[in-house]
Amino acid sequence: xxxxxxxxxxxxxxxxxxxxxxxxxxxxxxxxxxxxxxxxxxxxxxxxxxxxxxxxxxxxxxxxxxxxxxxxxxxxxxxxxxxxxxxxxxxxxxxxxxxxxxxxxxxxxxxxxxxxxxxxxxxxxxxxxxxxxxxxxxxxxxxxxxxxxxxxxxxxxxxxxxxxxxxxxxxxxxxxxxxxxxxxxxxxxxxxxxxxxxxxxxxxxxxxxxxxxxxxxxxxxxxxxxxxxxxxxxxxxxxxxxxxxxxxxxxxxxxxxxxxxxxxxxxxxxxxxxxxxx
Amino acid sequence: xxxxxxxxxxxxxxxxxxxxxxxxxxxxxxxxxxxxxxxxxxxxxxxxxxxxxxxxxxxxxxxxxxxxxxxxxxxxxxxxxxxxxxxxxxxxxxxxxxxxxxxxxxxxxxxxxxxxxxxxxxxxxx
Numbered sequence: 001x002x003x004x005x006x007x008x009x010x011x012x013x014x015x016x017x018x019x020x021x022x023x024x025x026x027x028x029x030x031x032x033x034x035x036x037x038x039x040x041x042x043x044x045x046x047x048x049x050x051x052x053x054x055x056x057x058x059x060x061x062x063x064x065x066x067x068x069x070x071x072x073x074x075x076x077x078x079x080x081x082x083x084x085x086x087x088x089x090x091x092x093x094x095x096x097x098x099x100x101x102x103x104x105x106x107x108x109x110x111x112x113x114x115x116x117x118x119x120x121x122x123x124x125x126x127x128x129x130x131x132x133x134x135x136x137x138x139x140x141x142x143x144x145x146x147x148x149x150x151x152x153x154x155x156x157x158x159x160x161x162x163x164x165x166x167x168x169x170x171x172x173x174x175x176x177x178x179x180x181x182x183x184x185x186x187x188x189x190x191x192x193x194x195x196x197x198x199x200x201x202x203x204x205x206x207x208x209x210x211x212x213x214x215x216x217x218x219x220x221x222x223x224x225x226x227x228x229x230x231x232x233x234x235x236x237x238x239x240x241x242x243x244x245x246x247x248x249x250x251x252x253x254x255x256x257x258x259x260x261x262x263x264x265x266x267x268x269x270x271x272x273x274x275x276x277x278x
Numbered sequence: 279x280x281x282x283x284x285x286x287x288x289x290x291x292x293x294x295x296x297x298x299x300x301x302x303x304x305x306x307x308x309x310x311x312x313x314x315x316x317x318x319x320x321x322x323x324x325x326x327x328x329x330x331x332x333x334x335x336x337x338x339x340x341x342x343x344x345x346x347x348x349x350x351x352x353x354x355x356x357x358x359x360x361x362x363x364x365x366x367x368x369x370x371x372x373x374x375x376x377x378x379x380x381x382x383x384x385x386x387x388x389x390x391x392x393x394x395x396x397x398x399x400x401x402x403x404x
Contacts, residue, residue: 190381203345204342
């Protein structure tokens with residue numbers, strides 16, 4: 001047995017020589033977490049669910065003051081009302097689409113649907129539920145869909161992100177998201193990783209750059225600038241635009257892949273959606 | 279400098295641009311624009327969010343809400359006795375650091391050669 005193992009390792013080692021060595025997602029994740037823990041040695045792992053507030057004292061004070069009267073409170077209530085009291089044209093309800101108890105729905109997303117061969121996000125599932133039951137889909141980036149997502153996130157607070165990569169096809173989606181995260185793009189030629197990994201904690205003008213570890217934990221987010229809630233994909237579009245890259249449609253395969261990668265990197269962190277930001 | 283750009287042609291194009299928006303008195307407007315020193319024009323380009331936006335990343339004397347991504351731009355004359363090197367850094371920071379976050383202002387046509395020359399003149403006074 002031992003011999004076989006050695007032989008296998010040797011063969012693997014040899015096989016990986018000529019190709020660019022590709023780390024497994026789990027190795028990636030461990031390195032990713034270590035990167036941020038080394039960069040912010042005083043920040044406990046679980047704190048990364050608080051985004052920029054984990055790494056900047058000034059931001060944290062403002063945020064804590066905001067959260068005393070959370071600006072998303074009514075939206076969460078409205079989301080609960082929409083989720084629990086909507087009757088679709090065929091008489092069914094949201095609950096008929098989601099098998100889990102209400103506090104365990106958000107932790108199921110995003111996931112790779114092996115039958116369909118694609119990543120399904122919570123917002124995608126909400127609209128697919130509507131369409132399957134004869135209702136019009138909601139607009140993707142704000143409004144009712146963000147409220148329902150905020151409600152489901154709020155119900156799941158404290159549960160951990162636990163994204164799996166079940167097969168090779170799923171790994172391709174993961175790689176696609178990883179590639180988006182690390183590629184330079186736009187006229188300004190800047191990667192997500194440049195701002196949210198290699199320069200995280202620093203300031204771009206007056207904005208403190210949040211660490212990418214934990215990005216998906218607290219979405220949707222209520223922003224002063226937006227005057228309401230926005231989904232993760234809305235934020236992706238904004239960040240793409242800032243570097244003068246063409247924003248992609250919310251729930252496009254590319255953004256779902258990016259969310260899948262970001263959520264996998266954040267495995268083990270608690271969900272604390274929604275949150276409030278500048 | 280990379281290109282021995284004739285400032286006359288820049289002035290002419292500024293005049294043309296101004297002429298197209300301010301029909302009232304294009305000549306006067308162009309004159310006022312021309313009155314601004316190259317250093318002042320460079321400063322405007324460096325600070326404008328839609329142009330250099332250097333303040334996004336660099337502390338620069340006279341600029342507010344500067345970022346901390348790159349080093350403060352100070353003592354440039356002393357540190358860059360060769361002005362061309364400063365120009366090259368702004369033209370394409372990737373030459374020195376292939377992974378840099380600093381945008382390749384020249385190759386990506388974020389700024390023109392003339393604009394970069396003016397920014398260099400301004401940065402050189404720091």
